[in-house]
Amino acid sequence: MAKARKIVKSVTIVADKCNGCRACEVICSAFHAAPRYSSNNPARSRIRIVREPLRDIYLPVYAGEYTQSECTGRDKYIIDGKEYSECDFCRASCPSRDLFKEPDSGLPLKCDMCEDTPPLAKPKCVEWCLNDALIYEEREEEVDVEEVRLGDVEIGIESLIDKYGLQQVLDTVARRVKP
Amino acid sequence: MRYGETGFDLEIDLSRGGIDRVASDPELTRLFLGGLGTNAKILWDRVPPETEPFSEDNLLIFGTGLLCGTPAPGCNRTVVSTISPQTRLMAYSMMGGFWAPELKYAGFDRVIIRGRSPELVYLWIHNDKVEIRDASHLRGLGAIESAERLRKELKEPNAQVASIGMAGENRVFYASIEQGRSSASRGGIGAVMGDKGLKAIVVRGTRDLNVARPAEFLDLCDGVLKYIKHREENPIQGVPPILAGLGSPQEMRIVDEQWHTTSFMWGNSRTRRKDFWTHEIEEKWRETQENVRTRLISCYNCPMKCGATISVPGLPTYMMKCYSKLTYTMAAFSDLDFGFRIAQRATEYGVDGFSAPQVMAFALELLEAGILTDEDFPGMPPDVEGRFFWLLDRIVRREGIGDALADGTYWAARRIGKGAEAYDHNTIKKHEQLPLKLGMLNPVYYLMYSTGEKINITQIEGQFPQEPFATREAREEFVKDWIQVPDDKFKKYYVDWEPRGEMSNPYYPTVEASCDIVDWMEKMHYVDDALGMCAGLSSFPLKPPYHIHNYPDFISAATGMDFDKDALWQSATRTRTLIRAFNVRRGMRRSDDRPPDDHWKKRFPDLEAQLLDGYYKLKGFNRDGIPTLESLHALGLDDVAEDLEQRGIYRHGQS
Ligand code: SF4
Ligand code: SF4
Numbered sequence: 001m002a003k004a005r006k007i008v009k010s011v012t013i014v015a016d017k018c019n020g021c022r023a024c025e026v027i028c029s030a031f032h033a034a035p036r037y038s039s040n041n042p043a044r045s046r047i048r049i050v051r052e053p054l055r056d057i058y059l060p061v062y063a064g065e066y067t068q069s070e071c072t073g074r075d076k077y078i079i080d081g082k083e084y085s086e087c088d089f090c091r092a093s094c095p096s097r098d099l100f101k102e103p104d105s106g107l108p109l110k111c112d113m114c115e116d117t118p119p120l121a122k123p124k125c126v127e128w129c130l131n132d133a134l135i136y137e138e139r140e141e142e143v144d145v146e147e148v149r150l151g152d153v154e155i156g157i158e159s160l161i162d163k164y165g166l167q168q169v170l171d172t173v174a175r176r177v178k179p
Numbered sequence: 180m181r182y183g184e185t186g187f188d189l190e191i192d193l194s195r196g197g198i199d200r201v202a203s204d205p206e207l208t209r210l211f212l213g214g215l216g217t218n219a220k221i222l223w224d225r226v227p228p229e230t231e232p233f234s235e236d237n238l239l240i241f242g243t244g245l246l247c248g249t250p251a252p253g254c255n256r257t258v259v260s261t262i263s264p265q266t267r268l269m270a271y272s273m274m275g276g277f278w279a280p281e282l283k284y285a286g287f288d289r290v291i292i293r294g295r296s297p298e299l300v301y302l303w304i305h306n307d308k309v310e311i312r313d314a315s316h317l318r319g320l321g322a323i324e325s326a327e328r329l330r331k332e333l334k335e336p337n338a339q340v341a342s343i344g345m346a347g348e349n350r351v352f353y354a355s356i357e358q359g360r361s362s363a364s365r366g367g368i369g370a371v372m373g374d375k376g377l378k379a380i381v382v383r384g385t386r387d388l389n390v391a392r393p394a395e396f397l398d399l400c401d402g403v404l405k406y407i408k409h410r411e412e413n414p415i416q417g418v419p420p421i422l423a424g425l426g427s428p429q430e431m432r433i434v435d436e437q438w439h440t441t442s443f444m445w446g447n448s449r450t451r452r453k454d455f456w457t458h459e460i461e462e463k464w465r466e467t468q469e470n471v472r473t474r475l476i477s478c479y480n481c482p483m484k485c486g487a488t489i490s491v492p493g494l495p496t497y498m499m500k501c502y503s504k505l506t507y508t509m510a511a512f513s514d515l516d517f518g519f520r521i522a523q524r525a526t527e528y529g530v531d532g533f534s535a536p537q538v539m540a541f542a543l544e545l546l547e548a549g550i551l552t553d554e555d556f557p558g559m560p561p562d563v564e565g566r567f568f569w570l571l572d573r574i575v576r577r578e579g580i581g582d583a584l585a586d587g588t589y590w591a592a593r594r595i596g597k598g599a600e601a602y603d604h605n606t607i608k609k610h611e612q613l614p615l616k617l618g619m620l621n622p623v624y625y626l627m628y629s630t631g632e633k634i635n636i637t638q639i640e641g642q643f644p645q646e647p648f649a650t651r652e653a654r655e656e657f658v659k660d661w662i663q664v665p666d667d668k669f670k671k672y673y674v675d676w677e678p679r680g681e682m683s684n685p686y687y688p689t690v691e692a693s694c695d696i697v698d699w700m701e702k703m704h705y706v707d708d709a710l711g712m713c714a715g716l717s718s719f720p721l722k723p724p725y726h727i728h729n730y731p732d733f734i735s736a737a738t739g740m741d742f743d744k745d746a747l748w749q750s751a752t753r754t755r756t757l758i759r760a761f762n763v764r765r766g767m768r769r770s771d772d773r774p775p776d777d778h779w780k781k782r783f784p785d786l787e788a789q790l791l792d793g794y795y796k797l798k799g800f801n802r803d804g805i806p807t808l809e810s811l812h813a814l815g816l817d818d819v820a821e822d823l824e825q826r827g828i829y830r831h832g833q834s
């Protein structure tokens with residue numbers, strides 16, 4: 001496979017420093033509103049805080065890939081005496097839960113690291129987390145050339161195809177396209 | 180489309196089981212903004228003065244602030260308004276946490292509750308879907324316990340719950356509404372909720388909230404975050420740690436309690452212990468606090484951490500904020516460990532952390548004085564900690580002596596009689612106050628205590644330093660970056676203020692300056708309460724990020740309605756005047772505008788009368804403390820003017 005130099009963006013999540021404020025959810029959903037910042041809705045955020053104060057669970061999780069089917073197993077983790085479900089750490093937009101889906105259409109959401117032109121100095125969620133629970137780093141790495149990156153619409157369509165089959169999606173699109 | 184707000188109210192009639200989604204009038208937003216302002220307007224229009232607090236006709240309004248749910252940092256307040264069973268005036272109570280933004284995302288600006296349900300019920304709001312559901316299985320359960328149960332039953336871990344405990348169910352006059360991290364505790368609003376048969380309101384919202392001018396609004400938010408960072412890195416020098424930073428008082432973070440424990444009173448606001456704070460106590464209290472405090476936590480969309488999760492070994496976990504860690508401790512002459520233990524039970528029962536401990540200390544004083552006897556306390560343990568737990572258990576059940584005590588010190592004293600009235604020495608307008616007893620009259624505080632209709636000093640004071648710095652140079656330094664003042668005259672008031680001599684309390688700040696200072700401080704609180712902003716980032720601390728100069732831009736960019744400083748000031752004045760009119764219509768007069776008699780040792784009746792006259796004049800009230808017809812008309816409150824006139828509230832020739 002071909003190699004290329006690439007900027008790898010990563011966020012270190014210092015869950016111990018999270019105070020559960022959900023500012024990251026507010027600003028992520030506002031940034032992705034169209035027009036930008038015109039609305040906000042944490043239920044659309046691509047970062048979510050798994051937050052259970054009475055059990056002292058504060059876990060910022062980023063939206064990752066859409067998955068067609070849920071995992072068969074459901075393991076549990078016990079860390080520092082606190083029990084987590086493995087789903088708590090999972091980034092997937094998965095049929096087993098509401099997380100990382102558009103609340104109205106159910107289409108999957110995925111963190112895009114706030115891609116923008118010109119690029120932002122840091123992702124919005126990191127900038128708005130004044131508690132340093134989210135720490136941003138960029139480094140250059142040699143990587144395999146990536147397959148074509150999917151935009152939001154493509155990810156959405158892919159999930160619809162997975163769910164309803166290609167033909168039904170095509171038929172629906174055809175119906176929607178007015179002659 | 181509406182911006183900043185959703186434009187819809189949720190009207191609930193618990194007597195008939197009615198649920199209505201009602202579009203609100205944008206004109207109300209222009210006049211009253213939202214939050215407390217709009218709540219007050221609704222109460223004025225719909226709750227006539229004969230209305231009993233515990234009646235189907237009393238409304239219980241959960242109002243969100245105008246900017247709640249927008250990205251404005253720290254804007255998360257729910258203002259709960261009703262008629263207080265304790266003061267019988269408009270109750271002012273408010274909570275932070277996560278509830279108000281969730282309601283906005285569900286598509287509502289406020290929930291207006293009337294009537295009374297024959298069975299215990301809860302309200303479940305899930306976007307458009309609203310249901311009144313049976314809550315009989317939650318009867319007697321703790322407020323936090325109930326919230327957890329409801330989240331599990333509904334399988335909605337992200338729902339926000341406002342609930343009452345046993346105190347609310349049994350109509351204790353100082354019952355609170357709890358919401359996990361926060362509570363609305365003052366004025367007995369939990370008792371009104373209990374009277375309505377409403378155990379909880381559960382909300383989940385997943386809709387968008389719009390702002391009118393997005394880029395501009397975001398710039399303003401970024402500016403506030405930047406300023407918060409700056410203030411965190413540059414605490415105010417020369418003041419106790421508790422006053423140096425932003426946020427609510429940082430009681431959960433700070434261990435150094437010298438200031439509170441040596442300046443505030445212990446017991447039934449009785450004893451000052453100037454030498455209490457020692458190195459050993461500091462070490463012991465540090466250990467206690469660090470052992471039980473799991474994490475510092477915030478409210479919705481706020482970088483501060485004013486609350487904490489508290490896990491006392493052997494007790495269920497709960498969350499705490501602010502000063503309640505000391506109110507029980509000091510009322511019982513006990514220690515911090517006791518404070519954390521009893522606050523757990525008190526939170527589940529849902530009682531106000533100011534009033535409850537004072538009522539219990541009051542009861543023990545009556546026992547000591549022989550006004551109450553051992554027969555009134557059958558089976559009460561001998562140790563003071565045990566006694567407090569015993570009393571708390573009786574109060575929330577209204578059992579035995581607990582029944583009278585559940586009405587608060589003012590009403591309990593009158594029910595008990597035999598001279599008990601003299602022990603009710605720390606209430607204003609029948610409502611328990613912070614336990615402070617001081618020497619020299621402070622004119623600014625005199626006015627705030629006397630006239631504040633929230634009847635709670637922390638919701639009126641702020642911004643202007645409580646004391647002058649020792650030297651003129653230090654004061655000049657302080658005012659250099661004081662951008663928050665509405666007018667430069669406030670800098671002069673402060674620089675000229677001396678700790679001793681002619682230019683000090685009680686004659687300086689002068690009557691005029693004192694009135695101006697109070698006007699500024701309380702006005703900012705009224706603005707915060709309308710917008711839903713946390714006072715901890717605005718009206719309460721010194722040099723806050725939000726102030727009269729940037730607020731109009733926030734409101735304009737969020738709502739698309741153009742607001743300038745004068746319009747905002749006028750809106751706050753309108754709300755303040757309307758609340759006064761509402762309470763006047765319920766019988767409040769100048770004679771009620773007074774601090775507890777023993778609040779200061781050195782009193783100055785002539786000066787105090789001048790202060791009150793000056794304040795009334797500035798506010799557009801007559802000498803009885805009633806808003807004049809002229810000032811009501813100037814604020815567009817013509818219907819209020821007409822109503823007061825028709826009711827014959829103005830004495831002859833005295834409008
Ligand atoms: S902004 Fe930071 S502290 Fe707040 S919830 Fe997100 S990760 Fe946690
Ligand atoms: S990096 Fe950007 S897209 Fe990803 S969660 Fe943070 S704000 Fe959202």
Ligand code: SF4
Pocket residue numbers: 253254255275276425426427476477478479481482483484485486713714715716
């Ligand atoms: S400053 Fe404190 S009390 Fe105020 S909103 Fe922030 S965390 Fe809550």
